[in-house]
Amino acid sequence: MHNGVINVLLVGVGGQGTILAGRVLSRAAISLGGEVKVSDIHGMAQRGGSVVTQVRFGTRVYSPVMAPGTADFLVAFEKLEARRWLHYLKNDGWLIVNDQELPPLPVLTGAATYPENLIGEMGKKVSNMVVLDALELARRAGNVKAVNMVLMGALARRLPMEREAWEKALAESVPERFLTVNKNAFQLGWEEGL
Amino acid sequence: MRELLIGNHALARGAWEAGLKVAAAYPGTPSTEIIEALAGYPEVYAEWAPNEKVALEVAIGAAIGGARALAAMKHVGVNVAADPLMTLAYTGVNAGLVLVSADDPGLFSSQNEQDNRFYARMAQIPCLEPADSQEVKDMTMLAFELSEKFDTPVMLRLTTRIAHSYSLVELGERREVPLKDYVKQPAKYVMLPAFGKKRHLAVEERRHRLMEYAEITPLNRVEWADRRVGVITSGVAYQYVKEALPGVSVLKLGLSYPLPEKLIRDFVFGVETCYVVEELEPFLEDQIRAQGLPVTGKELVPRVDELSSLIIARTVGAHVAATAPELVAPEFLPAPAATAVGPVRPLAAAGKTAEPTPPLPGRPPLMCPGCPHRGVFYVLKKLDLVVAGDIGCYTLGATPPLNAMDTCICMGASLGVAMGLEKARGTEFARRVVGVIGDSTFLHSGMTGLLDMVYNGSKGTLIILDNGTTAMTGHQDHPGTGYTAAHREAPKADLEAIVRALGVRRVQVVDSYDLEAVEKAVREETEAPEPSVIIVRRPCALIVKGKKGSYTVLPDNCLGCRYCLDLGCPALSFNGIHAVIDPIQCNGCGVCRQVCPSEAIIKAGEEDA
Numbered sequence: 169m170h171n172g173v174i175n176v177l178l179v180g181v182g183g184q185g186t187i188l189a190g191r192v193l194s195r196a197a198i199s200l201g202g203e204v205k206v207s208d209i210h211g212m213a214q215r216g217g218s219v220v221t222q223v224r225f226g227t228r229v230y231s232p233v234m235a236p237g238t239a240d241f242l243v244a245f246e247k248l249e250a251r252r253w254l255h256y257l258k259n260d261g262w263l264i265v266n267d268q269e270l271p272p273l274p275v276l277t278g279a280a281t282y283p284e285n286l287i288g289e290m291g292k293k294v295s296n297m298v299v300l301d302a303l304e305l306a307r308r309a310g311n312v313k314a315v316n317m318v319l320m321g322a323l324a325r326r327l328p329m330e331r332e333a334w335e336k337a338l339a340e341s342v343p344e345r346f347l348t349v350n351k352n353a354f355q356l357g358w359e360e361g362l
Numbered sequence: 363m364r365e366l367l368i369g370n371h372a373l374a375r376g377a378w379e380a381g382l383k384v385a386a387a388y389p390g391t392p393s394t395e396i397i398e399a400l401a402g403y404p405e406v407y408a409e410w411a412p413n414e415k416v417a418l419e420v421a422i423g424a425a426i427g428g429a430r431a432l433a434a435m436k437h438v439g440v441n442v443a444a445d446p447l448m449t450l451a452y453t454g455v456n457a458g459l460v461l462v463s464a465d466d467p468g469l470f471s472s473q474n475e476q477d478n479r480f481y482a483r484m485a486q487i488p489c490l491e492p493a494d495s496q497e498v499k500d501m502t503m504l505a506f507e508l509s510e511k512f513d514t515p516v517m518l519r520l521t522t523r524i525a526h527s528y529s530l531v532e533l534g535e536r537r538e539v540p541l542k543d544y545v546k547q548p549a550k551y552v553m554l555p556a557f558g559k560k561r562h563l564a565v566e567e568r569r570h571r572l573m574e575y576a577e578i579t580p581l582n583r584v585e586w587a588d589r590r591v592g593v594i595t596s597g598v599a600y601q602y603v604k605e606a607l608p609g610v611s612v613l614k615l616g617l618s619y620p621l622p623e624k625l626i627r628d629f630v631f632g633v634e635t636c637y638v639v640e641e642l643e644p645f646l647e648d649q650i651r652a653q654g655l656p657v658t659g660k661e662l663v664p665r666v667d668e669l670s671s672l673i674i675a676r677t678v679g680a681h682v683a684a685t686a687p688e689l690v691a692p693e694f695l696p697a698p699a700a701t702a703v704g705p706v707r708p709l710a711a712a713g714k715t716a717e718p719t720p721p722l723p724g725r726p727p728l729m730c731p732g733c734p735h736r737g738v739f740y741v742l743k744k745l746d747l748v749v750a751g752d753i754g755c756y757t758l759g760a761t762p763p764l765n766a767m768d769t770c771i772c773m774g775a776s777l778g779v780a781m782g783l784e785k786a787r788g789t790e791f792a793r794r795v796v797g798v799i800g801d802s803t804f805l806h807s808g809m810t811g812l813l814d815m816v817y818n819g820s821k822g823t824l825i826i827l828d829n830g831t832t833a834m835t836g837h838q839d840h841p842g843t844g845y846t847a848a849h850r851e852a853p854k855a856d857l858e859a860i861v862r863a864l865g866v867r868r869v870q871v872v873d874s875y876d877l878e879a880v881e882k883a884v885r886e887e888t889e890a891p892e893p894s895v896i897i898v899r900r901p902c903a904l905i906v907k908g909k910k911g912s913y914t915v916l917p918d919n920c921l922g923c924r925y926c927l928d929l930g931c932p933a934l935s936f937n938g939i940h941a942v943i944d945p946i947q948c949n950g951c952g953v954c955r956q957v958c959p960s961e962a963i964i965k966a967g968e969e970d971a
């Protein structure tokens with residue numbers, strides 16, 4: 169942490185809900201009273217590419233983006249993306265990773281292969297890692313699309329915000345009819361992401 | 363109340379609070395959200411114009427008419443709008459007019475990275491460069507005041523990092539600004555040579571007044587700290603400097619044209635060593651050097667791509683650290699080699715080069731499942747045609763596995779490029795050339811190109827990929843969709859009628875999902891001895907409500923030929939023996955069924971039929 173700033177990097181694939189997750193996280197972070205900066209850089213990634221959301225909060229935050237090697241938390245919605253962005257994680261940072269494979273186009277067409285044993289190798293490289301089957305937990309919560317909130321639950325228990333701040337952020341970010349499912353997913357992530 | 367807003371939404375909010383009445387734009391990343399947000403305010407008339415030139419012209423009319431007005435565009439959009447802009451700089455305004463240029467250093471979604479501060483200098487108009495969302499809002503409001511005070515359009519220059527980053531913004535109330543009287547003033551607004559000549563003198567006089575203002579405005583502020591090192595900076599680069607070099611003195615230029623010459627001179631002489639840190643071109647630096655001042659800038663700071671705290675630390679910071687390491691943020695300093703305690707960490711220390719990423723499969727953007735453009739490019743590739751492409755989702759037709767595009771220059775260029783290829787290489791070659799353009803892009807700036815093809819005797823073929831929206835930027839409406847920016851119904855431009863009115867006699871309309879029909883039309887029209895247009899029509903798969911039934915593979919019928927994988931559909935993969943369709947992703951377009959040579963692909967649920 170620099171100047172009391174906490175850096176969270178959310179990485180995933182277009183369509184997985186990383187941007188909504190970033191929104192919930194940043195709204196919860198406002199409750200701390202300091203500054204919050206968020207950078208969604210997706211470029212053309214809305215067409216199924218790699219999506220990255222950076223959230224930084226603390227007393228005084230200057231740059232909207234963090235430097236490689238300075239993320240306190242890397243929350244990966246997909247394994248390959250976790251590996252792609254691992255160099256952003258600081259030494260004693262936390263990797264929270266969804267044990268799910270979404271093969272990119274070069275893999276689908278046979279031009280490349282999906283790397284094996286990503287979780288095992290990343291486990292050797294990082295000091296703190298939480299692996300979740302977020303898809304299964306989301307299914308259990310009532311909707312496979314709630315993977316993002318499962319991961320937010322696992323992240324939330326390691327951040328200084330109060331539980332109420334998260335619940336308020338969820339209610340502000342998610343349409344009423346999906347709120348229960350998202351709350352369930354968040355709770356499952358909180359419990360399973362020990 | 364504080365709210366987290368991206369720069370674009372902060373801009374819309376500031377414009378609304380400042381009493382904005384009229385806004386116009388053509389969608390373009392990273393500027394698009396400005397009009398989207400403004401269209402939600404009932405007090406503002408916000409429109410999607412067919413292109414940026416028209417958008418600016420609408421804003422000009424509104425401002426002359428006495429209403430505060432705004433035109434928003436991405437950096438390359440200003441190229442299109444440059445013609446009215448240069449003369450607008452002469453006429454000035456009546457009510458305030460703000461031109462937003464959202465530049466894209468780092469090319470997140472653009473064809474080049476140009477620094478539009480040069481346009482401000484070329485037009486001799488003020489350029490404001492905010493450094494976070496709060497500043498975007500404040501500067502937007504101020505821009506209207508400056509515009510009226512100095513009788514000038516004001517350029518508000520954002521970059522992707524400002525336009526699309528969220529930071530906290532204090533919200534205020536809207537101030538209604540009464541419509542200003544319209545007074546007929548031909549000598550001011552009719553730029554005949556005799557009048558224009560006089561207005562140029564007014565531009566010069568205005569520039570001098572702006573230079574005086576630049577010296578005293580709080581937009582330009584000095585943050586004194588350690589006097590050994592000073593940095594002059596602007597825009598988001600200010601944030602990177604503050605983060606990487608927390609101890610140095612900073613001159614932050616919120617008004618980056620015209621520059622406060624005296625303030626800069628005093629600052630440079632007030633520090634021992636002075637650096638200029640700016641993204642892209644040495645815009646500030648060259649002007650500062652022209653004052654004869656000793657500064658260091660682009661010798662160290664890259665002229666290409668986005669900057670970052672890390673880049674500043676490694677370039678300017680490395681220089682500073684040689685004499686005053688305490689002025690550089692510790693996490694960016696190289697770790698002393700002998701201080702590692704305990705087991706060596708697998709990752710390098712923060713700020714140092716972390717472990718390089720091993721070769722991993724890339725995740726390139728691609729056409730969505732069910733995208734109506736996919737089959738068209740499959741046919742163009744199959745027929746081995748030379749494809750002059752354009753700007754939009756369909757530019758992805760250039761990437762593997764389709765690889766079916768030869769050129770892509772700028773909005774509307776497909777037609778001119780196809781025409782040029784034909785004129786350079788003759789009619790036989792022209793039979794192998796097609797221009798490909800989207801519906802929105804055709805209305806933006808394709809129509810004039812098509813007129814040229816007709817008028818100057820082209821025998822070429824244009825394919826209009828009509829998916830009924832401006833898809834790449836996030837589904838904005840345009841004159842062909844039948845809706846306005848505020849989603850009200852509008853007269854729908856008739857592409858067939860437009861094309862015919864431009865003089866094209868051969869016009870075919872085919873269904874994008876029907877590969878046979880597409881191929882037949884392309885074969886016929888490329889053979890035809892006159893200019894022809896094929897409109898390939900299907901709504902964007904992302905705007906179609908309700909999913910169609912997905913397709914599935916009969917493993918026993920699949921030959922394992924992988925022809926279907928040539929479509930590059932994300933729902934299709936190969937399990938080593940046969941093709942597989944992911945039912946969650948499949949949008950049921952059925953194009954893969956048409957390319958399968960062995961009837962192994964059928965609609966799900968029909969296995970037993």
